[in-house]
Amino acid sequence: MIGSGGSSGLSPVGRIRSAVRRARAGRHWGRVRDVELWQRSLGFSALGFLTLVPLLIVVSAADTATGQGFAQWLGDGLGVSPAARAEIDRLFALPGQAWRTTTAFGLAVLTVFGLSFGTMLQSGYERIWDLPPARWWARWRHVVWLAVLVGVLYLSAITPPWRESPARGFVTVAIGTLFFWWSQRLLLGGRVAWTALLPGAVATMVALLGLRIFSRLVFSPLIASSAVTYGPFGTVLVIQTWLVGIGVVVFGGALAGRLLHDELPRRSGPPQPG
Structure with a gap:
């Protein structure tokens, strides 16, 4: 007779496998909770908007004919409709003046603040991989990471949108995967093997593509309607929300x-210190 318990009808081997799956699920949930994904994503959004966005506006305005480099990159990243893209262009209507009016000291200050973004990202990666904080002399990695990030986004800002060239879309995905793969390796100081970091890079890029589709369906009409209701501030709110989504994708993909x-069988030993 079949008992009323959910697992009483299983064989002994089946019950053992069910227990193992439940244990793994609990362990995984505990790891997600320990990473504090939502809190880190909120910090990612706030710090990115306050430190990284101003720096990217200045850099992308350095060599664009219209001075709309950052607005173009942002609209392409969001994947929004032409109406929503027009609101983004209006929000950053005069970014070209940023390059002409920014002094060397101001650019240096923006760079210093931008380095804190790399510190925050490194902290999240270290928590995901259960690693202790890196030594203070490893801060040079943040400089290298920020320079490469700005370079990648600058090239993205001054080139045609990927939708105009399918080949460029594939190249963008490949470059993005390599960037997230390399970012983890650099910011973790080589303490985790390349092969262990590759799944996180692929997951991050796949999630970014999914977020782009979500942005097209949700954020695009929100930008248009919020701009009518709240003016430019409504567009800022939607962009801030999108940055929270980017934070979830970056840390969630690595996790x-x-x-x-x-879960994969491993032949190598524990991560080697860099």
């Missing part, structure tokens, strides 16, 4: 890579 790596 998914760690969980996937833990």
Whole structure:
């Protein structure tokens, strides 16, 4: 007779496998909770808007004919409709003046603040991989990471949108995957093997593509309607929300890579210190 319990009808081997799956699920949930994904994503959004966005506006305005480099990159990243893109262009209507009016001291201050963004990202990666904080002399990695990030986004800002060239879309995905793969390796100081970091880079890029589709369906009409209701401030709110989504994708993708790596059979030993 079949008992009323959910697992009483299972064989002994089946019950053992069910228990193992429940244990793994609990362990994975505990890891997600320990990473504090939502809190880190909120910090990612706030710090990115206050430190990284001004720096990118200045850099992208350095060599664009219209001075709309950052607005173009942002609209392309959001994947929004032409109406929503027009609101973004209006929000950053005079970014070209940023380059002409920014002094060397101001640019240096923006750079210093931008380095804190790399510090925050490194802290999240270290928590995901259960690593202690890096030594203070490893801060040079933040300089290298910020320079490469600005270079990648600058090239993206001054080139045609990827929708105008399918080949460029594939190249963008490949470059993005390599960037997130390399970012983890650099910011973690080489303490995690390249092979262990690859799943996280792929998961991050796939999630970014999914976020782009979500932005097209949700954020695009929100930008248009919020601009009518609240003016430019409404557009800022939507962009801030989108940055929270980017934070979830960046940290969540790395965490998914760690969980996937833990489930795969490994032949190598523990991560080697850099």
